[in-house]
Amino acid sequence: MKRALAVAFLIAAGTFGWSQQRPAITGIAFVRVYASDAASSAKFYGKTLGFSSSKDGTITRYPVNDSQWIEVAPLPSPAPPTRLEAVGFMTRDARALASYLKAHSVEIVDPLHKGRFSVRDPEGNLIVFVQEVKGAAVGPAVPSTAVSHRLIHSGFVVKDRAKEDRFYHDLLGFRPYWHGGRNDTTTDWVSQQVPEGSDWLEYMLNISPDATLKQIGVSDHMSLGVKHMSDAIAGLERNHCEGPNCSASKSGRDGKVQLNLYDPDLTRVEMMEFEPAGKPCCSEFTAKHPTEHESR
Structure with missing residues (x-):
């Protein structure tokens, strides 16, 4: 009888645990x-x-x-x-x-x-x-003029990293990908990958409470992935991109080649190569890099 009760308890506990598993x-x-x-x-x-x-x-x-x-x-x-x-x-x-x-x-x-x-x-x-559904309410096909075919990350201002970590890391299962800063002794950016993929959320730390709209727009941003930045720059040229930023690529602190554009409301749209071209500062990458055609 005791064994039967123990088995029943384990089954119930297992069922409860399964019901509380976080979906992908x-x-x-x-x-x-x-x-x-x-x-x-x-x-x-x-x-x-x-x-x-x-x-x-x-x-x-x-x-x-x-x-x-x-x-x-x-x-x-x-x-x-x-x-x-x-x-x-x-x-x-x-x-x-x-x-x-x-x-x-x-x-x-x-x-x-x-x-x-x-x-x-x-x-x-x-x-x-x-x-997750392929083509879920997305609308028309992506034209050949598009300079990228992948969203790879988004970032926003974070004031309390520990509080956000309890939500994204502990509860939702996001995983460390890379962290770094404007110099080798500070952490200004923390990249947390989704648990079942390679896209990530970037904490933008140490932002002044008196930041201007442009400074906030640098932090509250999105990133479009590209395989070769030269192809993206050529696409921007074909699309008649105006201004010096249209070809101003550089190597970021994470070793990835990037190019920053700003929409009319000063939100940064960062174009970034999928893989680093050089050694990252501050920390190594701890998970796989995104690809042009992500399999989900």
Whole structure:
């Protein structure tokens, strides 16, 4: 009798544990930014970066590939201090992930609807989880003018790393990828990969509370992956990119070649090669690099 009760207890415990497992989070689905001028924003994302667009109510969507996209929303009034409104991550089971987060006392701010729901992280950033489906409501095909076909990371200002780590690392399972700083003795950037993929979220640390919109736009950013920066620069030239930034590539502190553009509202769109061309400062990479065609 005691053995039967023990077996029953183990089965029940196993079932409970299984029900609390976190569903897979496989990559970035989208980044949503605000725009104060729709025409100027369309010129940047549609012409300079070469993406096609579709409308979803007030939001303009620019597909990057068949499962990732950029969203541009009208700037509200009064204007918020950042132009980054939301970051979306893909999950293999949105319903189960919503249940998992609720079980861990995370408030669902937008309930599950059409395969997506949203929460706010400990610092108030809007995080959307999207059911992973190829071509999920992305819209038109990506044209040949597009300078990239992969979103590889997004970053935003983080004030309390330990608090954010409890959410992204402990609860959601994000994994260290790389960290570094403006010099070898400080940590200004912490890259945390999604648990079941190679896309990452970048903590932007040590940002002044009096930062200007341009300084916040440097931190609250998105990154488009490219295999060879020379090809991206050639694409920008074909798309009639204007200004010195259009060809100003450089090697970042992580050893990866990058190029920084800014949309009309000063949100940074960083173009970055998938793999480092040189040795990174500060720390080694601790996980695989993204690729041009990510398998999920």
